[in-house]
Amino acid sequence: MNVLKFGGTSVGSTENINKVISILDKYSKDDRVICVVSAVGGITDKLLKAAELAQTKNQDYILEFDAISNRHHKILTELTLSENQNISAHLNDKLQELRSLLDGIFLINELSPKTSDKLVSFGELLSSFIIAETMKSRGMNCVRKNSQELIVTNSNFTKAEVQYQQTNNNIKSYFQEAKQQITILPGFISKSTLGEITTLGRGGSDFTAAIVAAALNVSSLEIWTDVSGMFTTNPKLVKQAFPIENLSYQEAMELSHFGAKVLYPPTVQPVLNLNIPIHIKNTLDPDAFGTKISNDFIENSTTPVRGISNINNVALLTLQGNGMVGIPGFSKRLFETLAHEKINIIFITQASSEHSICFGIDDKDSLLAKTAIDLTFENEISLHKIDPIIVETGLSIIALVGDKMKSHQGISGKMFSTLGKNNINIRAIAQGASERNISAVISEKDVKKALNTLHECFFEDNNKQLNVFITGVGNVGEHLVEQIRSQKKYLKEQLKINIKVVGLSNSRMMIFNDSGLNLKDWKNQLLTGEKASLEGFFERAKDFNLRNSIFVDVTANEEVSKLYGAYLKHSIAVVACNKIACSSSFENYNELKNLSLKYNAPFLFETNVGAGLPVIDTLNNLIASGDKVTSIQAVLSGSLNFVFNNFDDTTKFHDVVKQAQKEGYTEPDPRIDLSGVDVARKILILARESVTKMNLEDIENDSFLTKANLESGSVDDFYNTLIDDEAHFQKLYASAKSNDCQLKYVAEFNEGKAKVGLKEIPQGHPFYNLEGKDNIVMFYTQRYPEQPMIIKGAGAGAEVTASGLFADIIRVSNK
Structure with missing residues (x-):
């Protein structure tokens, strides 16, 4: 004999009821079947709401009653039973009885637990009646038995306690005499020893099925619902959750007690002592294995957490x-x-x-x-x-x-x-x-x-999900998004990292999706996004409250940098190519470092110096290993190196700078690069990372620009002054050429002092043959006193800067 229970969703529509009948028909070909059914999905809540409205003298209870009535009549019609006068008459009689009960609650302004139990019992009585009559109309050997005639309880209304001896006797006696192949039982409902209608508590249909299964000592109990078993966690909150094939009774009770609503906790107890397995199955996917609950399985999970x-x-x-x-x-x-x-x-x-x-x-x-x-x-x-x-x-x-x-x-x-x-x-x-x-x-x-974090930790084969918010999807940002998209599969398979971009913003619009944006179509999505706001972007990242969140700043905006502290305080890692924060006051720089440690949120800014070159990471490793930096010599501006590598007596300085800006090697305002401020910021950051307290004003800046260049009021004015002062720049080139030297803008840090300026570099020097937009950094340390550690490569350009940001994002996963 098989005992199956179908929940509210399983009998919540005509389509699903037909699926239930199909399952019962298949089972009944091999053995007798007892089927326990819940109320039609949502009806119990509607019954309680109608009662609450009636109790408070709110006549909207009639609307709730009408909705309940219409729902059942609709199902009856769709199952082609409405033309049967006897069935329709019985349904109308029960609904009229329900209406009278609600009218009584309205009149006396009172809803006792006893009345509440009588009220909610209508849900299961109606659903079981409709299903049984449908099966009979299709020629199936079926009967409905009222569970109130079998299950006896005390008078603890709304959650009655079962009187097992009398209940078991009733069940055994009835099914010994019953001859039909399929018996439909309404779940949840019962009667007290005094004959009063009682219920077994919300979720009590599971309990009904377990009571019957235990009384008859069947081989297994099947609970059919709308999901394929008990999941590793709530699949509505954790997309990666999956069904657990086997559980012990104790594990199932613990999980159900703590919110796994697939199984009503008391269900386990009647079958536990008899070691009757409980099999949770999916009505919508009957071939799925589901979850088997018993003590007869071999543990083969890689984690002890079930x-x-x-x-x-x-x-x-x-x-x-x-x-x-x-x-x-x-x-x-x-x-x-x-x-x-x-x-x-x-x-x-x-x-x-x-x-x-x-x-x-x-x-x-x-x-x-x-x-x-x-x-x-x-x-x-x-x-x-x-x-x-x-x-x-x-x-x-x-x-x-x-x-x-x-x-x-x-x-x-x-x-x-x-x-x-x-x-x-x-x-x-x-x-x-x-x-x-x-x-x-x-x-x-x-x-x-919390659920996503713990599920990732215990169930996802060491996969780590990173949730990324990127602001500033211009040239560099666009390359970063594309690199993330193209490398997604590799990162997941080889590094066990799953990167989801959940927020994107430019200066005008921003878009979000906590499940991950479609990176193939993000530009079109951004066109129809919401109006961009720095505070709004932060608030959304904070409210999403996603694990392993990372804010990526791909701007040169001071206002964006002022929000780093707020992100870090909410344990959102910050990855920045924006140099403003790390070159601001030492107090602010130090505060961001401390917030990163306090809130366990990495603050990474490798691209502040050398774009994609591992300059800061290398320096940090030297310091962490106990080495001490004695001096740093570097060419840190890819844009200035590009300019002076392409400027000679056959070109105009103005034209070369224009070309550098056009190719993306300078900031939109080239004065930032040519004034030496950008290089000063970079050597300042390296000095600070070398454990030296220093501010930007402490750096000596020997500018090669003229007074007119430096005092220009706009970018256009600046370019005009470059034309006017062409002779000045040709003089700088001529001097270097006469000395057989190359012009390089050099940053130096030595004995706690730093300076930047244009220098004539002689042949044989490591800087002499530096080409194109390349950068070079030489670290002299206690371990490298004579032959420095040299890092050299492209130090500007959208693609390499994006790759540096990408590397920092990956580093976050290792923190």
């Missing part, structure tokens, strides 16, 4: 005070108070100092709990032995579950460090001696991030 679950709408209450220490009875009085108010505790922890007891309850019970507890301990509170109860709301509990966790070291540490790295604050922790469950209380706003 699932991650959560409960929302949790309030955390803390009873504390010095007067509790060493005094027996506080816990007893506290829990008796909560029991008296019928408040369920879902989480508890107590420090060994006995100074405080912390426990979690449903948010809706928090005010009642505080009032009752403060009254119980009124005397101790007045004497200042303990504090009034502290209530924190807006919280959730997340839990790792797995039978084998106790035999693996470091699970708790891994869990908490993973949450900590993503700035998810833990308010309380509980772990039983069995180590089957490790629970933590966090803010409800962090649940999605």
Whole structure:
């Protein structure tokens, strides 16, 4: 004999009801079938809402009733049963009975638990009737049996306790005599020993099926729902979640208690002692394996963690005070108070100092709990032995579950460090001696991030997802997006990194998608995005609250750089080619470094010096390994190197600078490059990374520009002055040529001092043959006192700068 239960979604439409009937027909060919059904999806909520409206004298309860009536009549019509007068008459009679009950609630302005149970029982009675009659009309050997005639309970309305001896006898007796191939039972409903209508609690249809399965000691119990089993975590919040093929009873109960709604927690108990497997299957995909719950499986998972679950709408209450220490009875009085108010505790922890007891309850019970507890301990509170109860709301509990966790070291540490790295604050922790469950209380706003972070840590084969927000998708930014798109597959397969670009912005528009933007069509998406705003971009990144978030600044905007601190404080890593922040006041630079450490959010700016060259990374490695920089000599401006490599007595300085700007080697305002300010910023950053306190004004800048060049009021004016002062630039070239030298703009750092300026470089010097837009940096250190460590290569250009930013993004994954 097979026992199958179908949930509300499975019987929520004509299409799904037909799928249920098809499954039952297939099963009934091999053996007798008992099918337990829930109310049509959403009907129980509508019944409760109608009752609530009626109780408050709101006549909209009639609209809710009409919606319930229309839904059932629509299903009846679509199943071609509406022409059968007997079936239609029975349905109308039951609906009229429901309407009369609602009218009564409206008239007396009262909704007791007893009446509530009678009211919600209509959902299962109606659905089971329609399904049974449909099957009979199709010639199937089927009958409906009212579960209220089988399952006997006490009179604890809304969540009645089963009287098992009488219930089991009823079930055995009925099915010993029953001859039909398929029996339809309404789930959730029952009757008390006094004959009153009762219910088994929300989710009680699962419980009904388990009671029947245990009473008949069947070979397995199948729970059919709209998903393919119990998932590693909530698939609505974690896209990578997947079904768990096998679970123990204890693991399933833990997961269901902590929010895995596929299974009602009490379901497990009736079948547990008999070791009857529970198989969770998908009505919409009946061939999927689903999840099998039993104690008869071999553990073959690579992680001892079997699932991650959560409960929302949790309030955390803390009873504390010095007067509790060493005094027996506080816990007893506290829990008796909560029991008296019928408040369920879902989480508890107590420090060994006995100074405080912390426990979690449903948010809706928090005010009642505080009032009752403060009254119980009124005397101790007045004497200042303990504090009034502290209530924190807006919280959730997340839990790792797995039978084998106790035999693996470091699970708790891994869990908490993973949450900590993503700035998810833990308010309380509980772990039983069995180590089957490790629970933590966090803010409800962090649940999605926490579940994704933990799922990635324990289930995704060491894959790490990076969620990237890029502002400044101009020339460099466009190349960066394309590099990410083209390398996505390689990174995922070879480096176990999954990069999702979730936000893009230029100076006009911005777009977002927390599941990842389509990088093949991002330009068109940006055209129809929302108006760009620096603060708005930050707020969206903060509100998304995604794990491993990275903000990438591909601008030269000072206002953008002022937001770095805000990003870091929300544990959003910052990757920047914008040099303004790191060359601002030393106090600001140092503050950003400290925020990066405090909030575990990397702050990387490799492209500030040398574009894609590993200059800063190399310098950091030297310092970290204990080496000490004695001096730095460098050509750090690809744009200036390009200019002086292409300028001679056959060209005009103005034309060469124009060419450099056109090819993207200079800033939009070339004065930033030619004035030496950009190079000064770069050597300043290197000096600071060499552990030297220095500001921009401390750097000597020996400019080669004329006074007119430096005082020009605009870019156009600047170009005009270059034309006027051509003789000055030709003189600089002639001097270098006569000395058989090359002109190079050189940055130097030595003995705590730095300077930048144009120099004549003789033959044989490492700078002499520097071509095109190349940069070169020479580090003289205690380990490299005579022959410096040299880094050389392209130091300007959109593609290499983008590759430097890309490298920093990848570095974040290793932090």
